[in-house]
Amino acid sequence: MREELYCKLKTRLEALCVNAAGEYYERPDEADMDDEADMDDELYPRAIKHIDLWNHNVEFLEQEAPWPRPAVFIEFVPFKWHAVVPGVEYRAQPLINLHVVTDWAEQKNIGEFRLLDKIHEQLAGLEGKNFMEFDIDSSATNHNHEDIVENIETYTCVAFRHLR
Template identity: 65%
Template sequence: QYRLQYKMTVREELYRQIKAHLDLIGINAADELFIFDGEADAEVYNRAVKHVDLWNHNVEFLEQETPWERPAVFIEFQPIKWKAIVTGVEYRADVFANLHVVTDWNEGDGIGEFQLLEKIHEVLAGLCGSNFMEFDIDTSMTNHNHEEVVENIETYHCIGFRHLK
C-alpha cells in the first residue's frame, strides 16, 4: 500500500515565504514604511506591497493586462541546475529569484521605491526553509523603459534542496 505524501518544492516554498514576508511591510498615513509588529498594526495600517504574483512579463503589456494594484512584486525563478549529492535521492542547487518590484512613476520623486526595496530586503534577508537556506540579495537593477511605472529588479540567491526519497 502506497501513501501519498505532499512535499513542497523549493520554488513553492520560496514563493509562499516571500509572499508572507512581503505582507509584513506596512505604510502609515505619513507614507512611512515599517515592519508590522503583530495583528494590531495590520488592523490600523495598510500593507505597502499591494500585489504579489509570479512573473509573466507583466510590465511589458500594461495596456493589455487586467490592472493590478501597485506597488506590486512579481517573482521570477531563474533556471535551476541541480547537482546530485546522492543520485536519485538528494540534490542541491544555486537558486536565483528575480523580484520585479513595480511602482508608479512619480516624476521628480524617485526615491520612495528605493526605500521600499530596503524594507523588502529587511524582511527577506536570511530566510531559510525546509528546501532552501541563506536567501539573500545578489544584484539590483532599475528598469526605466516604461512610461507609467518603474521596475526595479532585485535578484536574490539561495541554496536549494531537492529530496526525492
C-alpha cells in the first residue's frame, strides 16, 4: 500500500505546474500530447521542485545538501492494521503528512497557501488498488526555521493489505 500510494502521490504532485505569472495548472498527460511535444520542465515548469520521503529534512538544513524548493516530503505516520480476515486481509486508516517546504518570503500575498490549495486539488479523492478515500484531515504551519516555511498537510485514507 505505501509503495503504491507514494508513487501515485509523486506522480500527481509532479503534474502540478506553474507559469511565469504564478498561475497553477496541470501538466497535460503524455498520452494526450503529439509526438513532437516535449514534456520537459522548460515547457511545463513544475510547481514542486523536489519530492521525497520524509526524514526530518528541515531539522538538519545546515548539515544536508540543499534541495530545491518548493519541496514536498511524504511521511507515513505509524498506523495500526485491523484484521478483516486474520492472516489474509487487513484494513487501516493511516495518516500521511505532506511536509510542504517553501522559501520564506515577506510578502502581502502569501503564495505558499495557494500552493497548498492546488496540492489539495491534485490529491483529493485519489485512490488506487490498495487505498481509497484519500482526503485532507488537518493542516499546520511551522514557523520555527529562519529561511523557510514548513506547512504540514495531513491526509488520511482507507488502506487495504491482502496477503493471499
